[in-house]
Amino acid sequence: MSKATDADVFDKRVVNRLIQNGTITEADYKKHLKGLPDRAKDALPLEARLEETDLSTYLTGKDKEKD
Numbered sequence: 001m002s003k004a005t006d007a008d009v010f011d012k013r014v015v016n017r018l019i020q021n022g023t024i025t026e027a028d029y030k031k032h033l034k035g036l037p038d039r040a041k042d043a044l045p046l047e048a049r050l051e052e053t054d055l056s057t058y059l060t061g062k063d064k065e066k067d
Helices: 015-020 026-034 054-060
Strands: none
8 A cells, every 4th residue: 555645644635534533633633734934926817607406496495497
């Protein structure tokens, strides 16, 4: 089996399980997060438009008008 990398150990989808089973500590995780670079300046604006569909009705909570 290959050696786990930081990306594997600190993956936000599994980190809580790894803390609970003792693979890493919460302090390790917090230290890792503090060491990450601030990438906010690299973010780009995102514009999205939601078409009138059953999904848009579900997401907005608005009932479709009945004909």
